[in-house]
Amino acid sequence: MIKRAKSMALRCGPMRGVGMISILLIAAGCSRVGFDSGPGGPGAEGPPQPIVQSPVIAERVGAPVGPTRILDHPPLAVDEVDPILNSVVRDDPLLTERVDYWIQFWTTRGAGHFGRYIERMARYHGVVDRELEDRGLPSSLRFLPVVESGYHHGAVSRVGATGMWQIMTPTARDLGLSVSSLVDDRRDPLLSTRAALDYLQQLYRTFDSWFLALAAYNAGPGRVGNILRQHAPDDDTLSGDELYLLLRARFPAETREFVPRFFAAAAIAGDPERYGFELPVGIAQMAFDEVLVPDATSFDVLARAAGVDEAEIRALNPHFLRGFTPAGEARAVRLPPGRGADFEVNYAMIPPEERISFLEHVVASGETLTHIARRYSVSVNDLSAANGSVDPRRLQVGRRLVVPVAGARPTGATAMAAVTAGADDDSAESGNATSSASESSFRHEVRSGESLWILARRYGVSIADLRRWNDLSANAVLQPGMRLIVGVGVSGNPRSYVVRPGDTWGGIAQRFGVRTTELADANGRTTRDVIRVGEEIQIP
Numbered sequence: 001m002i003k004r005a006k007s008m009a010l011r012c013g014p015m016r017g018v019g020m021i022s023i024l025l026i027a028a029g030c031s032r033v034g035f036d037s038g039p040g041g042p043g044a045e046g047p048p049q050p051i052v053q054s055p056v057i058a059e060r061v062g063a064p065v066g067p068t069r070i071l072d073h074p075p076l077a078v079d080e081v082d083p084i085l086n087s088v089v090r091d092d093p094l095l096t097e098r099v100d101y102w103i104q105f106w107t108t109r110g111a112g113h114f115g116r117y118i119e120r121m122a123r124y125h126g127v128v129d130r131e132l133e134d135r136g137l138p139s140s141l142r143f144l145p146v147v148e149s150g151y152h153h154g155a156v157s158r159v160g161a162t163g164m165w166q167i168m169t170p171t172a173r174d175l176g177l178s179v180s181s182l183v184d185d186r187r188d189p190l191l192s193t194r195a196a197l198d199y200l201q202q203l204y205r206t207f208d209s210w211f212l213a214l215a216a217y218n219a220g221p222g223r224v225g226n227i228l229r230q231h232a233p234d235d236d237t238l239s240g241d242e243l244y245l246l247l248r249a250r251f252p253a254e255t256r257e258f259v260p261r262f263f264a265a266a267a268i269a270g271d272p273e274r275y276g277f278e279l280p281v282g283i284a285q286m287a288f289d290e291v292l293v294p295d296a297t298s299f300d301v302l303a304r305a306a307g308v309d310e311a312e313i314r315a316l317n318p319h320f321l322r323g324f325t326p327a328g329e330a331r332a333v334r335l336p337p338g339r340g341a342d343f344e345v346n347y348a349m350i351p352p353e354e355r356i357s358f359l360e361h362v363v364a365s366g367e368t369l370t371h372i373a374r375r376y377s378v379s380v381n382d383l384s385a386a387n388g389s390v391d392p393r394r395l396q397v398g399r400r401l402v403v404p405v406a407g408a409r410p411t412g413a414t415a416m417a418a419v420t421a422g423a424d425d426d427s428a429e430s431g432n433a434t435s436s437a438s439e440s441s442f443r444h445e446v447r448s449g450e451s452l453w454i455l456a457r458r459y460g461v462s463i464a465d466l467r468r469w470n471d472l473s474a475n476a477v478l479q480p481g482m483r484l485i486v487g488v489g490v491s492g493n494p495r496s497y498v499v500r501p502g503d504t505w506g507g508i509a510q511r512f513g514v515r516t517t518e519l520a521d522a523n524g525r526t527t528r529d530v531i532r533v534g535e536e537i538q539i540p
Helices: 002-010 093-106 111-135 139-149 169-174 189-207 210-219 221-231 240-250 258-270 299-306 310-316 340-348 369-376 380-385 452-459 463-469 505-512 516-522
Strands: 289-293 331-335 359-362 400-403 415-417 433-435 442-445 483-486 496-498 536-538
Touching (some): 093 111, 093 240, 111 139, 111 258, 139 189, 139 258, 189 210, 189 221, 210 221, 210 240, 221 240, 299 331, 369 380, 463 483
Antiparallel strands (some): 289 331, 359 415, 442 483
16 A cells, blocks of 8 residues: 555655645535634634625525536545544544544634634535535535635635635646636635545545545645655555655644544534534525626626526626626536526627626826726726736826726726717718628728727627637737737627617617718617607618
């Protein structure tokens, strides 16, 4: 066994660790390892982490609607008896001593913290349990988030580990999670659980021991692999768990305490009443319908289409950091149970340019991106991302910038809602969109200040489509005078258009690249005439 562990360690590259581990005695909980790195641990400072407030929704299994996910790893063959809690080294005196220490701490000085861990676990453990069952993993791993974060999806450590599973940014990206100023999938209970369990499976297959896998989750597989290569004896009679105990003193202090904390958390969370805690009452399991949103959409729009309060959308989608889904990509969005079908019908009726609440700001003399970002309470990174061709060192007075914020316009701001920008007057013309030989595409000549974001909103297409149609890289910068293909699915000269909720003369004219007055004239009207939902408008 030892030779295998050492040989596996030799293949263990310098993967970046996540800082997470779990253990189960009965059905307990977990938190981040280390004397001062976990919530409520010895040396912890400041008030306890806040309780996550979630909407009260009908209780049911917390799993997305739809086909069963294809696992990245085949299920592991494990015994019905939990292999972690029933390890051959579970009764080791030193291990038992440290487990008792943590039980004593969490039932005395740390009891206030641990009570909140149990409450949060009651909401999210169903999501974790289902994933563990699907993969055939030890059920005790459900307690790892207790040790890591107290089951807090918004927890952030001093070194930047984030979410229930306390995953570092490089590791998260290696595992396929999005981490940016707009989206942080580590804060999503389901996505982070899948990624964390993927990682744990990789570690177990590398080290052939759950104790070593947990140590590697905390310290990093590279460090654990180096310790094995340098110090593991050539003894085929030792199991991987026994090897962990043998080399435990060579691990960092935080890692040495990781497994004992896991066992202690599992003991308490597995039988709270035995240790003086009350069982959580009235906490609904995380439950939702899951729908696919094709492009950037504000939370207020999602809530309106689903017929629910915006707070419910935020509670179910904590990984979208700015109140809207990212532009240029389709993303799954979670809704309260039973709202998916109505949402799809209502969402389809909302014009693409009305699905995102963002503003256009006219740059004034002396303004910088930093000033503008502060004015609208957004980050400079978000502002730059929404205006791909802007040079922050040469910000031109009069330029229009897209400000990706949800909500109302600030008082006195020289901004206007993007969906009405240039509406109902001649300035609404795209002016440079002309029909090509193809009836299903046309070309748009880029004007100063325009970005892929703005054009995607205008023509109801995605940023990804614009890049694909025009062979643009992710870092491509639009220059005035460029002629971009607006492709399949958008006609440069359709014969008619049916008015939808929120449409205006200017908005329709802008979408099809004609003057507002020309559009009104083609229909025997003036721009002051009211257009009604369902009315058929002829496009010149």
